[in-house]
Amino acid sequence: MSEKKFMIQDFVAVEAEKISDTVKDLIADGYRVTQICATNKGEKGIELLYSFDKDHVLKNLRVMVPENGEISSISDVCWAAFIYENELHDLFGIDFRHLALDYGGHFFRISEKTPWNPQK
């Protein structure tokens, strides 16, 4: 019987101010960042989902972006995350503090500013 690891769904809620430290621990434990996704929850704000892989199993951290729209970048701990953070900045208008490689809103050349978060 084959093991269906992709069916393991591990979601953990993390406070925004603790995201850097949590990611640091995961990276030290041998995890790699696989993606960061944002979902606009309307009045509730923007929810981020950070996914990390180890041995073909994902661990997902759910974080609500604070009202001021700013959150710490994890690119100082995991440089590869700059791709996802620049994308989320351009599409959702989230500001990542201390982004390792900041494109200043020019990562995507799109006609509409922050299309997933027009209120921004």
Add this chain to the structure above:
Amino acid sequence: MGKRTIIPFGPQHPVLPEPVHLDLVIEDEKVIEAIPSIGFIHRGLEKLVEKKEYTEMVYVIERICGICSFGHGWGYCSTVEGMMGIEVPERADYLRTVWNEMGRIHSHLLWLGLLADGFGFESLFMHCWRLRETVLDLFEETTGGRVIFSVCKVGGIRKDIDPATLKKIVEKLNGIKKELRDVLGVFIDDSSVKSRLCGLGVLTKTDAEGLCAVGPVARASGIVQDMRLAGQGKYLDLGFEPIVETDGDCYARCKVRVREVFQSIELIEKAVERMPEGGDIAVEVKGNVDGEFINRMEQPRGEAVYYAKGQGTKFLERMRVRTPTDANIPAMVKILQGCEIADVPMIVLTIDPCISCTER
């Protein structure tokens, strides 16, 4: 320290079929830093979940890429199936595995042709693409399409393949095996190819891990990472083991893909042999989507991530696709540092960039 100059590479360049831009900071002929820039053709396909029902969204997701369109369709359907607790019939799982591996063969042959074209071996390029036509013909015969297939749906597949056609697929692929050995052998054995690829653009295992590389790029650096091991389709039942090389250079990345072409043929043979005869190819899907599910598929270029979130209606609240090229950009930037400017096209090609995927 010599004078530093910034040379723009792309978005239009002979080795780039799609637009990506690099600012190359060079000192004499050496690249000191490469700053990537994408987003020239961002399509915003993910946002269409607001207008397309979850059963229709598969047609949009398939159009993320014209090369791994089947894999994207499967990735999406499997994600929604996971969220809704749907188990697809065994025959559908086998047929999905067969089509996905056919997609890998045609993608790798396309890339090998582009690589040959990149280092100026035109006849090799043509032979790779000629052999790829066999796979595209089989796609056309079994799905009706050569680029977009639309055979995957939430709950299973739309079309069955009859036993005679399955036998024909195996015969055709076995029929081109000798030619593939001859043509692809040139990438492995030819001294001019080796002199162009060996020792070039080395990505160490430590760097590949740190930069979160995926797919053949990671496997060529000695990382045993392949999402087919995560239990999708019938891969584990077929005894799948990922192909891994350790040198981490352009040659190793090429070698992984060459070996994967033959591995995919073997997987198809095994799948056809073990596939249950007859039976359902899909289950009925009713109701709305609620909850969330995150899923991964091994596309020809590496791990693709699919995240779907429902809100109890026929429309998903969010559909996210992270494509393999996206994940390999940091690794590409790293291996470009310190290379000669003349080697940039080869190095960029060996991550097999698919900008269409990246600009979903």
